[in-house]
Amino acid sequence: MKKRVVCAFLGLAMMVSQSFTVFADTESDIRQQKAQAESQLSQTNDTIASLSEQQQQIQSEINAMDADMVDLMIQIDATKTDIASTEDGIAQKEADITEKEGEIETTAGQLQDAEADRDKQYADMKKRIQYIYENGGNEAWLNMLSGADSITSLLNKVEYAQNMHDYDRKHLEAFKEVVQQVSDLKADLENQKADLETQKSDLETQKASLESQQADLQSQQADLQAQMDEKKATSSDYEAQIATAQQQANEISNLISQQQAQLDQIAEEKRQAEEEAARQAAAEEAARQQAAAEEAARQQAAAEEASRQQAAAASSTSTSSGNSSTSQSSGNSRNNSTTNNSNAATGSSTASSGSTSTNNSTASSGSSSDKSSSTGSSGPVNSSGASGSSIVAYADQFVGNPYVWGGNSLTNGIDCSHFVYQVLKNTGAYSGGYTTSAGWRSLGTAVSSLSEARAGDVICYSGHVAIYDGNGGIVEAKGTKWGITHDRSANCKTILAIRRFT
CATH class of the missing domain: 1.10.287 (Helix Hairpins)
Structure with a gap:
């Protein structure tokens, strides 16, 4: 028994x-x-x-x-x-x-x-x-x-x-x-x-x-x-x-x-994600400080230009008044000539002012547009009409290449967020600036679930991001031990967001 x-x-x-x-x-x-x-x-x-x-x-x-x-x-x-x-x-x-x-x-x-x-x-x-x-x-x-x-x-x-x-x-x-x-x-x-x-x-x-x-x-x-x-x-x-x-x-x-x-792999991925987040935060802070400095410089230049234009306008007004007094004391025969000159000066001043204002507005708009593009907050998509299958095919070319944290080379070493950025950028699916694995969650168009996902969609995880192959798998820069791979299920981790750029 x-x-x-x-x-x-x-x-x-x-x-x-x-x-x-x-x-x-x-x-x-x-x-x-x-x-x-x-x-x-x-x-x-x-x-x-x-x-x-x-x-x-x-x-x-x-x-x-x-x-x-x-x-x-x-x-x-x-x-x-x-x-x-x-x-x-x-x-x-x-x-x-x-x-x-x-x-x-x-x-x-x-x-x-x-x-x-x-x-x-x-x-x-x-x-x-x-x-x-x-x-x-x-x-x-x-x-x-x-x-x-x-x-x-x-x-x-x-x-x-x-x-x-x-x-x-x-x-x-x-x-x-x-x-x-x-x-x-x-x-x-x-x-x-x-x-x-x-x-x-x-x-x-x-x-x-x-x-x-x-x-x-x-x-x-x-x-x-x-x-x-x-x-x-x-x-x-x-x-x-x-x-x-x-x-x-x-x-x-x-x-x-x-x-x-x-568990060791998860700990390593956490460490890498934390380092990536810290690096990205530092990069964003540096970008913010640079943008603030550029904005301050632009505002200072605009103020200096406005002061210059105001001084020029004041000088033009003073000259016009002097000419008018001389004309009156010289006689009526010269009055019309003086009046015409004054009108020309006034027109020139107005044109100059208008030109300066337009240029400042355009420069300011350009600077604002450049800032928005560099932070990836809007993320322009599909400028060349790339298909999801072409995105996956392009990504598969680099399977087996090394993973390097913070790297940005598809052949010599790259991390997960740069991998997604480079693939979408090089296939024309994305024309915005670089963003972190967390930043990809707010770009593109939201997809409600994995059953609705298509090839070329971006799968976002905690501290990680990958490209969906349309058949339940993902192409990713997996980690230092594995490099760029195409061997895991999209459900290998908890999915936080799915975004579409095609």
Whole structure:
């Protein structure tokens, strides 16, 4: 049950990890997904640790069983050796019994022969004794004594008779002793045989006990082997689960690395956007100060021109009055001439004043127009009738070229806002001045949504701007690591504005 729960947990973990995406719309989404991935990695590592601990416990049990198995095998081998030794002992006892039986049989024959000799000797002696008694007894002895030729002959006869008696007695006793010895030997051999048979019986009993002990040990060995096989299967299962969990941990670690790389990219883009905004603000401030200085200079020049014209007008009036007095004192004949001269002077002064006023107004208007164009506040568009597809085609020519923050070269290095500016300017879609990525949001014509966007439209993001390709992608100066690319979806970031210049 525990293994099934662990497997189910790992399967769920893999499904969750596969649901993560490498890129997200916002930094907060990426950080949230990274936190989830780190939590998942921690849980996976805890699972690996738990599985490893259980596998080590199983392996310890297997090692203990291995030691028990070795002991059982040693005992079984020792029992087999004892059984073989006992069988050798039984065989030896059987051989000894067979030998004793042969000796007993031989001794029985010897006893039979000795008894036969004894009986024959005894029969012969009885015949001699019977002959003596049957042939006179003491009288025979007297006849033998009286019939002796001499004392020597008599003594010889007496000695002969005594020797015969002693001979019979001696041989009879000897035969009796032989019979007794053979009889004793036979009895001893039979006792030895009985002992051997008893020993054989004991060995057979011992052998049966050893065989029973061997069977019991072999049964224990079989049971222990079955337990070891089960433990090894469990250990292999844990090993497979650990391998799966480790693969899961590696995948999550890779995912975390990708998410961290994306966060680093976002941080870099933020830094670049902030630097770009600061640079643009500085540029705008410098432009504003220059425009203010130019305006002040223009106003000062206009004031000086007005003063000059006013002085000229005053001087012209004074001269006209002097001429009039002289004319009156000279006579009526010169009055008309003076009057005509005065009118000419007045006309000249009026024309001069009108010309100066017109020129000042024109200069002022030109200066104002130049200022408006340099800040990009109006953004004239489509002066050459460029199409969206031609804008995208032109932008694609520079894919692969480097990104340089603040750069303005399509070939040697350029940033995102200058890239859009150069492409639109060079295709004739835009004739205004340069502006930042934020400035593009207020130029051109607004497009309500990405579904309404067309090729050549400008997509504005936070701190970034790109050209829409009409098929869901964008051409952009992506960053220092990537350069100019055409490989991302327009939805790679949150869209703040879409502007049209075609």
